[in-house]
């Protein structure tokens with residue numbers, strides 16, 4: 001039997017490619033950092049902080065830049081006796097309402113053992129407890145709400161917190177909110193009064209370009225990967241693939257880490273371009289499977305309709321035709337179909353998840369329409385669908401059609 005044995009020929013510090021690693025410096029974000037520092041300047045000057053809203057796709061450095069700057073801010077304001085700054089950061093991913101976010105904040109502020117229960121209070125009581133805790137801390141308090149879009153439509157806290165001081169609910173504390181989101185729709189859906197305050201300063205983090213990703217990867221690889229353990233062109237390929245797909249530094253780092261793991265598992269002495277290709281396929285597959293988990297049954301059928309059209313080599317395909325295919329598939333599976341508008345929403349979600357791509361077609365006087373296609377390999381979509389749908393015969397038919405189309 002094989003025994004555990006230490007392997008460290010590829011990585012010198014694999015953790016440096018992981019999510020919890022804090023980079024020593026942030027690269028390629030000078031403009032955003034400068035704007036962000038301007039937004040935080042009132043804290044240093046002793047005034048009430050601005051509320052800041054950061055948005056941009058996943059993996060573009062919103063959290064990394066925020067952590068880096070707030071650490072620096074805490075250090076820099078320590079020289080001013082009249083500024084007493086505290087930072088509270090929470091991730092709202094599992095908190096789906098103002099109530100839950102407020103409870104989480106109260107419990108962050110309370111000592112262990114004095115936490116409040118996450119149910120059973122009227123919302124205003126929890127808000128009152130939160131204001132009390134904040135006043136007890138006093139000074140300037142920055143509250144970072146990462147993935148703030150999870151709060152959904154029940155966003156009263158985002159309205160009340162920034163106004164708490166002017167409404168007399170806070171006396172001691174000066175509170176600023178830092179909201180972070182990768183959901184572009186969230187901002188527009190906010191109540192205009194919430195938008196006015198939460199988005200007092202808005203910072204957009206655009207996707208990274210390939211040369212930017214390459215620089216980020218190079219400084220990580222210096223820490224993470226052994227000398228000469230990377231074939232020439234590996235970092236360049238990881239950067240190019242991630243730039244072409246999402247512009248996400250996380251994706252570029254994941255590609256390099258996975259490619260390194262493949263090299264290590266094969267006892268190869270270098271990470272090669274082939275290892276990167278295997279890593280790319282694995283990540284793509286994971287993304288589809290992840291995305292599928294978030295969808296309802298109707299979302300799966302909307303995807304199935306696109307997959308079926310792709311098998312017939314009929315993508316990009318416009319909504320009207322996709323909807324007909326969707327109806328046919330629902331009918332054969334005996335499920336109640338949704339209206340075209342709802343299917344359209346599912347397709348938009350699939351697009352947000354990077355599973356579909358959409359092309360806008362302009363038709364002049366009759367307006368524009370979208371055509372949809374798979375943005376992941378056909379085989380990945382099929383595999384993910386077979387995991388969630390008990391529709392072997394339909395999937396088999398699609399598979400056969402795809403094989404025939406290939407043979408033609």
Ligand SMILES: Nc1ncnc2c1ncn2[C@@H]1O[C@H](COP(=O)(O)OP(=O)(O)OP(=O)(O)O)[C@@H](O)[C@H]1O
Pocket residue numbers: 018019020021022023025026027028029056057058059060061062063064065181182216249250253
């Ligand atoms: N400019 C950069 N310099 C160095 N590392 C970076 C940079 N941008 C991102 N990273 C790294 O990429 C990974 C993802 O970044 P981060 O978590 O900040 O993205 P995000 O925009 O907050 O994404 P999400 O919306 O998914 O939370 C982290 O490991 C981070 O350290």
